[in-house]
Amino acid sequence: MAHDVLVPATAGGHRRDTPLKLVLSSVLFLYVGFILLVILANVFWLGHPGAEGDEGYSPVSALFTNPMMRSGLWFSLRLSLVTTLITASLATLLAIPSAYALSRYRFRLMPLLDTIIDLPIVIPPLIAGLVLLVFFRQSTLGRFIDEHVLNIVYTQTGIVVGQFFVASAFAVRALKAIFDQINPRFEGVARTLGCSAWGAIWRVTLPLARNGIAAGFIMTWARALGEFGPILMLAGATPGKTDVLPVSAFLNMSTGNVEIAVTIAVMMIGIATITLILFKRLGGQGYIW
Amino acid sequence: MIDIRNLDITLGEFNLRQINLRIPEGAYFVILGPTGAGKTVLLECIVGLHQPDAGQIFLNQQEVTLLKPEERRLSYVPQDYCLFPHLTAYENIAFGMRSAKMPAAVIAETVARLAGMLHITALLRRRPLTLSGGEKQRVALARALAVRPRVLLLDEPMAAVDERTREEMCEELKALQREFGTTTIHVSHNFEETLAVADLIGIFQDGRIVQVGDPRTVFHQPVSEFVADFTGARNILRGEVKAAGNGAVFHLDDLRLRVDGACPGPATLVVRPESIRLLADAASDENRLCGAVVRMVDKGPTYKIDVATGAVSWVLLASKREAADLALAPGRPVTLDIPPSAIHLIPAEDQALPPSPILLESVMP
Numbered sequence: 001m002a003h004d005v006l007v008p009a010t011a012g013g014h015r016r017d018t019p020l021k022l023v024l025s026s027v028l029f030l031y032v033g034f035i036l037l038v039i040l041a042n043v044f045w046l047g048h049p050g051a052e053g054d055e056g057y058s059p060v061s062a063l064f065t066n067p068m069m070r071s072g073l074w075f076s077l078r079l080s081l082v083t084t085l086i087t088a089s090l091a092t093l094l095a096i097p098s099a100y101a102l103s104r105y106r107f108r109l110m111p112l113l114d115t116i117i118d119l120p121i122v123i124p125p126l127i128a129g130l131v132l133l134v135f136f137r138q139s140t141l142g143r144f145i146d147e148h149v150l151n152i153v154y155t156q157t158g159i160v161v162g163q164f165f166v167a168s169a170f171a172v173r174a175l176k177a178i179f180d181q182i183n184p185r186f187e188g189v190a191r192t193l194g195c196s197a198w199g200a201i202w203r204v205t206l207p208l209a210r211n212g213i214a215a216g217f218i219m220t221w222a223r224a225l226g227e228f229g230p231i232l233m234l235a236g237a238t239p240g241k242t243d244v245l246p247v248s249a250f251l252n253m254s255t256g257n258v259e260i261a262v263t264i265a266v267m268m269i270g271i272a273t274i275t276l277i278l279f280k281r282l283g284g285q286g287y288i289w
Numbered sequence: 290m291i292d293i294r295n296l297d298i299t300l301g302e303f304n305l306r307q308i309n310l311r312i313p314e315g316a317y318f319v320i321l322g323p324t325g326a327g328k329t330v331l332l333e334c335i336v337g338l339h340q341p342d343a344g345q346i347f348l349n350q351q352e353v354t355l356l357k358p359e360e361r362r363l364s365y366v367p368q369d370y371c372l373f374p375h376l377t378a379y380e381n382i383a384f385g386m387r388s389a390k391m392p393a394a395v396i397a398e399t400v401a402r403l404a405g406m407l408h409i410t411a412l413l414r415r416r417p418l419t420l421s422g423g424e425k426q427r428v429a430l431a432r433a434l435a436v437r438p439r440v441l442l443l444d445e446p447m448a449a450v451d452e453r454t455r456e457e458m459c460e461e462l463k464a465l466q467r468e469f470g471t472t473t474i475h476v477s478h479n480f481e482e483t484l485a486v487a488d489l490i491g492i493f494q495d496g497r498i499v500q501v502g503d504p505r506t507v508f509h510q511p512v513s514e515f516v517a518d519f520t521g522a523r524n525i526l527r528g529e530v531k532a533a534g535n536g537a538v539f540h541l542d543d544l545r546l547r548v549d550g551a552c553p554g555p556a557t558l559v560v561r562p563e564s565i566r567l568l569a570d571a572a573s574d575e576n577r578l579c580g581a582v583v584r585m586v587d588k589g590p591t592y593k594i595d596v597a598t599g600a601v602s603w604v605l606l607a608s609k610r611e612a613a614d615l616a617l618a619p620g621r622p623v624t625l626d627i628p629p630s631a632i633h634l635i636p637a638e639d640q641a642l643p644p645s646p647i648l649l650e651s652v653m654p
Contacts, residue, residue: 188365
């Protein structure tokens with residue numbers, strides 16, 4: 001009976017809520033507008049003639065007239081793509097079993113495990129790089145690896161290691177969320193139908209996680225693409241050798257080549273946008289880390 | 290035959306204690322109990338998805354307690370059916386046979402035959418997301434039967450099916466089970482559904498099986514007030530049985546009812562609503578109670594009628610025709626006929642004991 005009384009009250013309350021809706025949504029739209037404004041300002045600046053007083057040339061035209069700049073940018077782009085694809089692939093390969101175990105099994109020290117996995121994401125990226133550098137230069141195991149197995153410090157391999165350290169934790173988090181969403185009972189039913197434990201994962205869980213794994217791969221890749229701090233510390237910032245896009249943007253900015261830095265910025269914003277669209281298309285949720 | 294001995298399972302908030310069950314080969318066994326009593330946990334333990342803390346499970350004299358689910362040859366249909374969403378209905382049904390590496394021709398033939406029996410031939414190319422509750426259920430049943438299981442376990446199979454389909458599906462399920470002869474364990478909280486399919490019933494309460502028997506016995510001779518209430522006996526009264534002459538009489542305030550073969554002492558009287566006969570004339574006699582209609586609730590083909598006789602309120606059922614013949618209406622004086630054969634007594638000392646598992650020794654009816 002109380003319910004009957006409530007219905008018209010709620011309907012009437014709807015109209016009274018309008019000012020509140022107005023206030024809250026204007027905050028939202030102001031915020032979204034601010035982000036858009038900052039991004040668009042950069043795009044417009046690139047195409048705006050005479051910004052540097054160079055006889056009416058827009059900053060972006062420097063890229064067409066200066067082959068040195070162009071090849072430098074091209075190198076950074078290629079280096080970024082190759083390293084991030086390797087990083088994201090390795091991170092995903094590591095994350096599939098780790099995330100599955102984290103999602104399905106109960107461990108005694110679960111909270112500790114959880115915290116350790118989040119550490120590479122939470123510690124400042126520059127510090128992550130510093131820690132890696134110290135490991136590969138000062139510890140016995142790290143030095144052995146660096147000297148006898150894989151040359152890491154101040155090499156292009158170091159770029160991958162730097163990206164991987166953060167991106168892998170990110171991939172494990174993203175894939176755990178995917179496996180959490182898949183009802184373990186699917187595997188149970190598959191097993192009653194004669195599937196082995198492995199077979200059930202292979203024939204049921206992995207196909208069901210396929211889109212989620214793809215979404216996780218894309219976000220991991222995007223994260224690796226934006227990595228700066230660890231690379232700066234571990235691989236250095238040598239132009240033509242270890243300057244991936246973010247490092248190149250930093251180097252160009254500090255040497256006064258603002259147009260290249262901003263070009264990289266706009267490119268990376270474009271890539272981020274495409275990544276997000278793909279990610280959402282694949283059913284990715286609102287989590288970013 | 291399934292033989293479950295002294296099974297203990299703890300899982301989350303569920304605590305199943307001393308489960309003993311013996312289910313004969315080919316029987317349709319329904320575990321009936323309220324939601325949240327741990328019935329699913331019991332099923333999944335039989336299937337092998339959970340390890341029991343103690344106890345043993347035997348299948349045809351073979352102990353399976355420690356076997357992996359894939360080694361037990363039991364088919365499980367969960368409440369939400371768990372059809373594999375990335376596979377078509379055909380691929381879902383073929384799943385188990387493909388695991389067993391059966392030849393494609395045999396798989397195709399089996400799927401076609403099962404689909405025909407379950408009337409889902411037209412759905413075979415569709416994915417589960419596009420199927421209705423009833424269609425999903427049929428596909429899930431076909432998938433479970435395709436592997437020729439030793440036992441079929443169904444968890445609330447009618448939960449996601451609409452009322453009209455339910456009745457039809459119950460009949461089909463029973464017919465299918467007869468045809469395949471597969472021992473079936475069906476978990477339910479609905480006693481009408483149970484009546485429609487069960488050869489044998491086990492009543493589940495707070496992690497224990499409190500009574501096992503054929504539906505008639507369980508419904509007419511409940512061992513506790515809980516079982517009586519849960520199986521729909523609406524008239525449950527606590528009173529005292531006193532010896533009188535060569536028989537016994539149930540006393541509650543000024544209510545007197547002659548009962549058959551009961552020992553004197555405090556007891557609970559149980560009368561099912563459908564066992565009470567309504568008489569028009571207000572002649573009070575032995576086991577005839579005079580009273581008046583208090584309330585009538587339309588139940589479709591019948592009325593549920595509350596009748597007050599003195600301080601006691603009775604619930605009974607009357608068909609629409611009967612109600613019309615007697616011109617039943619609230620306030621109308623009526624006489625209730627409650628013969629001793631309609632009365633079941635549960636002695637109070639039985640209730641005081643914790644409900645004990647009852648081993649079923651009888652074979653199929």
